[in-house]
Amino acid sequence: MRFEAEDRVFVLTGAGVSAASGLATFRGSGGLWNGHRVEDVATPEAWEADPGLVWRFYSMRRRDALAAQPNAAHVALAELEKQMGDRFYLCTQNVDDLHERAGSERVHHMHGTLFESRCVWCEKPFADRAFYEDGAALPVCAECGRAVRPHIVWFGEVPLDLNSIFRELERATVLLVAGTSGSVYPAAGFVDVAHRRGIETIYVGPEEPLNARAFSEILLGPATEVLPTLL
Ligand code: BV8
Numbered sequence: 001m002r003f004e005a006e007d008r009v010f011v012l013t014g015a016g017v018s019a020a021s022g023l024a025t026f027r028g029s030g031g032l033w034n035g036h037r038v039e040d041v042a043t044p045e046a047w048e049a050d051p052g053l054v055w056r057f058y059s060m061r062r063r064d065a066l067a068a069q070p071n072a073a074h075v076a077l078a079e080l081e082k083q084m085g086d087r088f089y090l091c092t093q094n095v096d097d098l099h100e101r102a103g104s105e106r107v108h109h110m111h112g113t114l115f116e117s118r119c120v121w122c123e124k125p126f127a128d129r130a131f132y133e134d135g136a137a138l139p140v141c142a143e144c145g146r147a148v149r150p151h152i153v154w155f156g157e158v159p160l161d162l163n164s165i166f167r168e169l170e171r172a173t174v175l176l177v178a179g180t181s182g183s184v185y186p187a188a189g190f191v192d193v194a195h196r197r198g199i200e201t202i203y204v205g206p207e208e209p210l211n212a213r214a215f216s217e218i219l220l221g222p223a224t225e226v227l228p229t230l231l
């Protein structure tokens with residue numbers, strides 16, 4: 001698969017591209033965290049029931065991401081962005097900052113970001129790298145005093161800026177998807193939109209994703225090995 005100068009490439013990444021950096025994927029760890037299913041912790045219901053548990057989960061995720069280094073997959077995508085400029089659009093389901101730390105300048109985190117928090121009322125995200133592991137000292141908003149939550153899109157919540165995603169999807173000539181099981185919508189449905197438009201759709205990962213039938217090409221292998229070959 002080669003990209004031509006006039007191509008517009010839409011890239012969607014998932015937890016698999018951070019796997020080589022040591023960050024747990026959702027399915028790889030059997031979808032479990034300290035015995036909790038991620039779907040049971042990354043939800044508004046879990047937040048209402050036990051904000052301390054949710055903050056412990058995201059504090060651990062912040063700690064793991066701070067200790068991780070970007071890998072060759074992140075670097076290859078940052079390089080591709082440099083070569084293609086605004087013909088390159090990177091949308092990630094990941095909440096870690098490894099794409100940015102590898103040099104990617106324009107990254108759309110459709111499911112939020114680990115290193116930002118927001119007041120449940122004021123809703124304006126702000127940079128936050130703190131760990132909140134003491135249930136008695138959960139963060140509250142300096143402006144209005146209400147609870148501060150992770151700036152993360154939980155199950156049942158609407159992904160961020162879907163309009164810009166679908167606008168980019170409409171004008172792409174190639175969709176490249178890497179490191180995602182295709183189990184969560186609407187992200188897993190992007191390939192169906194691209195397939196209906198008849199553009200080239202490529203998947204990169206060690207195993208076929210659940211939405212494999214919608215891809216025109218499947219390059220089986222770790223993203224760290226396959227993505228650098230695209231340059
Ligand atoms: C929405 C942030 C409405 C959190 C995430 C019933 C009840 C409630 C909701 C639903 C329901 N049924 C369906 C839904 C909708 C739901 C959904 O799809 N649920 C699933 C479980 C069925 N979706 C939602 O709730 C979404 N919102 O629907 O709102 C709406 C929608 C549109 C318009 C209007 C209204 C919001 C979902 C977002 C949830 N938040 N992340 C956090 O990080 O803590 S989701 C999270 O899981 C990821 O972000 C990702 O999206 C998803 C799956 O993770 P993957 O990245 O794919 O990782 P996974 O572990 O699954 O797979 C790893 C892959 O990597 C594997 O394929 C593996 O082979 C590969 N791999 C491994 N090693 C490597 C590798 N690849 C390359 N190289 C390697 N070395």
Ligand code: ZN
Nearest residue numbers: 119122141144
């Ligand atoms: Zn507030």
